[in-house]
Amino acid sequence: MEEKEISQAVIGRLPRYFRYLGELKDQGIERVSSQELSDIMKVTASQIRQDFNNFGGFGQQGYGYNVEYLFQEIGKILGLDKSHNLIIIGAGNLGQALANYGNFERRGFLFMGIFDKNPLLYGRRIRDREVRPMEDMEEYVKSNHIDIAVLTIPKTEAEAVAQRLVRSGIKGIWNFAHVDLNVPEEVQVENVHLSDSLMKLSYNISSFQKNR
């Protein structure tokens, strides 16, 4: 299966499929047709079939997909069949919010530690992990098999910290700093640029007013 060629647009839709299938599963629903999935997800049935065909189609029968199977398979594709060890860099409001977000744990993202450069925070416990100094980061990544680092630090510091993480062998960076990072291709970066998202909302509000 040549997953490498699957577009980021398709990949971007997988978590949403996974979420809706999880909800169907929780409701005890065993089978779903692409038309039913289309109705609840508000995408076309043909889009769904096309997306799933990227992964071999998941064996839809005349009477639809097996919900549990489809949920498991998409979970595997998303790499959720393995757990990930995650650290958070920056123990400010956002870092603490993410540390306390228990839902991630349910999906196998294990919160292993949190780091900050502010000595006043050292030792303070967040979700049972004490805040550690930045100097300890590299060693901690290596000895605890950390694969994901979450950056919730100012953009002026993000690039340098990212480089240190790269040298420590990190596999993925979840970047909340408002800057695009330059890292080698073996390190995956997923950006959450909150200001960009808010500006997009502002555009859509303003555009709707103009065109009504």
Place this chain on the structure above:
Amino acid sequence: MEEKEISQAVIGRLPRYFRYLGELKDQGIERVSSQELSDIMKVTASQIRQDFNNFGGFGQQGYGYNVEYLFQEIGKILGLDKSHNLIIIGAGNLGQALANYGNFERRGFLFMGIFDKNPLLYGRRIRDREVRPMEDMEEYVKSNHIDIAVLTIPKTEAEAVAQRLVRSGIKGIWNFAHVDLNVPEEVQVENVHLSDSLMKLSYNISSFQKNR
């Protein structure tokens, strides 16, 4: 100018242009060519020209774009020439993190209030605004010309709260609840589904390992 027809993909790239132009402006750079912009932003120069042509091209001369002008124009398109009054629903970790994020204010998003259903939080001050009970939300939206509501509440509560906001005349919802909201088309919704973003990172890590 028929902005209605501009694709969400183009719109999604505007904040990033705005951010890079702001940085050039801060560096005192007055003109930039699409090639220079291409180099720093790592998109093709032809993509940049194509995107800008949606808005009339911004009058590029032989020697490039005027940075200040382009920054202002894209800001206007994004609706950043007007300020927005914003409230946050949910005074948990994430709600507090967003309330304390001063950068939004710089772009004209004014934090006007924060609401929660937990009476223990009422009156607590966050960024100089006291936490208010949910019952006061509708009245507050109307009498304070609130146009954006930020939802940082559990997904089970988000839909009902969104409907109340819609009835109060809200124009936009910035939704951090892990659910897709059903609102009329005159209300704009921008989702930040953090779990989806983390799963996409997980996919890219897992896919890179398999294909190396």
